[in-house]
Amino acid sequence: MIASEWLKLRSVSSTRYAIGAAALVIVLGAVWSFYVGTLADARGSIRAAAPEEGFLPLVQISLALVGVLAVTAEYGTGTIRPSLTAVPRRRALLAAKATVVAAATTLPALAVIFITHAVSHLIAGDRAVGYNAGSFGDDLPLLLGSVLSVTVLALVGLGLGVVTRSTAAAVGSVVGLLFVLPGIAPYLPQPWNVRVGAWMLPNLVPQIAGERISTRLDGLLPPAAAVAVLAGYALVALVAAFLVFERRDA
Amino acid sequence: MCGAPAFPDREGVIEVKQLTKRYGRARAVDDLSFTVQPGHVTGFLGPNGAGKSTTMRLILGLDTPTSGEALVNGRRYATLGRPLHEVGALLDANALHPTRSAYNHLLWMARSNGIDPVRVAEVLEQVGLAGVARKKAGGFSLGMKQRLGIAAALLGDPGVLLFDEPVNGLDPDGVRWIRDLMRSLAAEGRTVLLSSHLMSEMALTADRIVIVGRGRLIVETSVKDLTERYDSLESAYLALTAGSVEYGAAR
Numbered sequence: 001m002i003a004s005e006w007l008k009l010r011s012v013s014s015t016r017y018a019i020g021a022a023a024l025v026i027v028l029g030a031v032w033s034f035y036v037g038t039l040a041d042a043r044g045s046i047r048a049a050a051p052e053e054g055f056l057p058l059v060q061i062s063l064a065l066v067g068v069l070a071v072t073a074e075y076g077t078g079t080i081r082p083s084l085t086a087v088p089r090r091r092a093l094l095a096a097k098a099t100v101v102a103a104a105t106t107l108p109a110l111a112v113i114f115i116t117h118a119v120s121h122l123i124a125g126d127r128a129v130g131y132n133a134g135s136f137g138d139d140l141p142l143l144l145g146s147v148l149s150v151t152v153l154a155l156v157g158l159g160l161g162v163v164t165r166s167t168a169a170a171v172g173s174v175v176g177l178l179f180v181l182p183g184i185a186p187y188l189p190q191p192w193n194v195r196v197g198a199w200m201l202p203n204l205v206p207q208i209a210g211e212r213i214s215t216r217l218d219g220l221l222p223p224a225a226a227v228a229v230l231a232g233y234a235l236v237a238l239v240a241a242f243l244v245f246e247r248r249d250a
Numbered sequence: 251m252c253g254a255p256a257f258p259d260r261e262g263v264i265e266v267k268q269l270t271k272r273y274g275r276a277r278a279v280d281d282l283s284f285t286v287q288p289g290h291v292t293g294f295l296g297p298n299g300a301g302k303s304t305t306m307r308l309i310l311g312l313d314t315p316t317s318g319e320a321l322v323n324g325r326r327y328a329t330l331g332r333p334l335h336e337v338g339a340l341l342d343a344n345a346l347h348p349t350r351s352a353y354n355h356l357l358w359m360a361r362s363n364g365i366d367p368v369r370v371a372e373v374l375e376q377v378g379l380a381g382v383a384r385k386k387a388g389g390f391s392l393g394m395k396q397r398l399g400i401a402a403a404l405l406g407d408p409g410v411l412l413f414d415e416p417v418n419g420l421d422p423d424g425v426r427w428i429r430d431l432m433r434s435l436a437a438e439g440r441t442v443l444l445s446s447h448l449m450s451e452m453a454l455t456a457d458r459i460v461i462v463g464r465g466r467l468i469v470e471t472s473v474k475d476l477t478e479r480y481d482s483l484e485s486a487y488l489a490l491t492a493g494s495v496e497y498g499a500a501r
Binding site: 001003007008013073078081082083084085086087089249 | 307310311312313314327328329330333334337339341342344345346347348349350351354357358359361362363402
């Protein structure tokens with residue numbers, strides 16, 4: 001059944017385009033690194049952001065779309081009926097989909113984020129550009145946290161796709177979680193701006209690495225708690241999906 | 251058709267028992283009971299909105315009945331382990347991903363039920379799509395999509411087959427082909443439940459007839475019986491469903 005779901009996912013062009021869009025970050029990261037390299041040459045040293053962090057939202061959105069389309073394309077085209085006719089055990093079908101989506105997004109995310117990191121360090125060389133101040137070991141928690149955030153977003157996308165059955169609604173909800181809610185949180189009255197802000201999806205990645213959320217905002221959650229909250233997003237979306245999918249007429 | 255059947259006397263039988271499906275206040279299927287036996291093509295007739303497609307979805311476990319039950323081989327569809335080996339269905343020929351090839355559409359189905367990939371090539375050959383197997387299904391005509399849907403139904407070599415309007419969009423060659431296919435599947439001892447609005451075609455293809463209207467059973471009999479009592483299947487259908495047409499011009 002996993003093999004069947006894997007074939008479904010890789011046999012449509014949207015999956016290839018989405019992974020291609022995520023891979024574009026490697027190119028964008030290289031361009032960024034060249035640019036900050038020339039700035040460093042001119043000024044001696046600068047403090048530039050790491051491209052795999054700066055462009056992370058592009059990886060997150062592209063690969064979340066893989067999760068969304070894994071199910072909304074089935075509702076959109078009507079193939080959900082042949083799917084459920086072939087596999088009437090709905091929980092097993094959804095579990096296979098979730099497994100395949102997790103694998104098909106985690107591996108590209110891992111590749112894109114680590115290659116972008118490596119390329120940006122190669123291009124920077126021994127110039128002090130800011131993002132190459134720490135060792136690879138220092139950067140590792142942030143890199144792994146970033147990869148995990150992509151997996152979580154893809155599973156959240158899958159779950160919202162099952163619940164809404166609509167590509168637009170599911171993608172809109174993912175964008176809301178990633179950009180809209182975190183944008184609103186800082187305007188809450190203290191101390192809720194920090195408390196709520198710390199639970200926002202994009203703010204969890206720096207907290208996993210034990211870093212400040214932003215120059216203005218300290219982290220609140222210890223790294224292990226931030227990992228748990230991040231995984232919790234996927235869990236909530238998937239539990240909702242299983243409950244709905246089990247009962248609904250197809 | 252794998253191993254000893256759990257209910258030998260119900261092998262190949264579709265049993266619809268007091269089946270009711272309500273959507274809100276509307277009763278799409280209303281206390282419907284009938285039985286489909288193997289070895290025949292059973293025509294499933296009724297006006298638009300009579301509940302034919304809903305009944306097929308209920309038989310396939312896609313929708314949950316409000317009350318009553320539908321059994322295939324003596325079991326509810328949802329309890330079948332590898333259902334494509336027992337039941338094949340074509341509900342909607344357009345249910346295809348436009349960028350997935352015909353071959354991959356059948357291959358994911360084969361993999362989900364442990365069917366040998368060799369069967370994919372066989373059924374594509376059987377329905378005449380071997381030459382376009384690697385083409386994206388989005389570019390297919392309705393007739394080609396119907397053939398692909400029939401290939402999918404035949405994939406697991408099932409004993410029970412359900413076809414919802416498989417003739418739509420086919421050219422005269424295709425219509426003739428479907429007729430011969432349905433009859434040969436029944437002659438092999440399989441159960442064939444076939445819905446269509448084409449009465450002349452149905453008269454040539456089916457042996458048994460189930461007519462429904464407004465979700466209820468109108469008649470369950472043989473084509474021979476109907477054509478003896480009325481002068482043609484079409485006349486029989488029009489007379490029997492006159493009170494059940496929901497969407498029709500004023501007469």
